[in-house]
């Protein structure tokens with residue numbers, strides 16, 4: 001199970017009723033945050049998920065609307081008595097940018113580890129803080145990454161197979177967790193009692209970028225795809241391209257090609273006062289499109305079948 005929350009949905013600058021785009025994923029009570037524009041600490045406080053269990057922050061790129069909230073957010077984490085380490089993932093230069101911002105937020109009571117991703121044509125897989133994270137370089141004029149968070153699901157436990165092994169019941173749970181068991185001189189492995197692995201959960205977040213083909217491969221079969229829609233109005237598509245962003249229509253085409261289950265739009269231009277106005281443009285292409293709004297949440301669950 002993954003809980004997700006869109007903390008803000010604005011691009012460029014925060015508005016009185018719209019925070020800058022940021023997205024949180026919670027798994028077993030631990031939180032991964034993607035992007036941290038100015039004011040992210042306020043909307044996180046309003047959401048009520050707390051700061052103490054934020055273990056990972058992924059930065060898409062270094063534009064202020066995605067990174068300028070770091071000092072305040074980390075000070076809120078310090079005030080929550082966080083003591084265990086924080087990992088910050090982002091393009092090369094993340095450590096320099098974050099440490100520069102933290103000149104005004106010194107003496108944090110937790111350690112910060114940095115993972116810097118070279119901006120190369122490859123997809124990264126990072127296991128950090130219990131999260132399985134993917135990162136894809138996208139096209140925004142500056143090094144920028146889309147991120148995915150996946151939760152694998154092991155195969156169904158086969159009690160008959162476990163019984164036929166003659167292994168006492170007290171060991172079954174260990175195998176079910178994917179660990180080996182040694183008993184009376186024999187080694188038992190999870191594949192002896194587990195069926196084929198089942199579809200897990202995947203959520204993908206992409207902003208800011210032009211709609212390059214690799215995004216749909218990266219987001220393939222996501223349960224939730226959160227994607228920027230700077231403008232809904234198709235008449236503004238040239239303007240979106242000029243600033244290395246994308247429109248609702250372009251986002252919907254990616255969602256369709258990626259065969260995702262659901263898409264939420266985010267990162268609206270401040271000029272977009274009613275995000276729903278052009279929702280139909282996206283839904284004509286990808287029907288299960290929804291306009292994101294600040295603190296829109298969902299719980300993604302494994303499907304009931306098998």
Ligand SMILES: [Zn+2]
Nearest residue numbers: 011012065208
């Ligand atoms: Zn932006």
Ligand SMILES: [Zn+2]
Nearest residue numbers: 061063140208
């Ligand atoms: Zn940007």
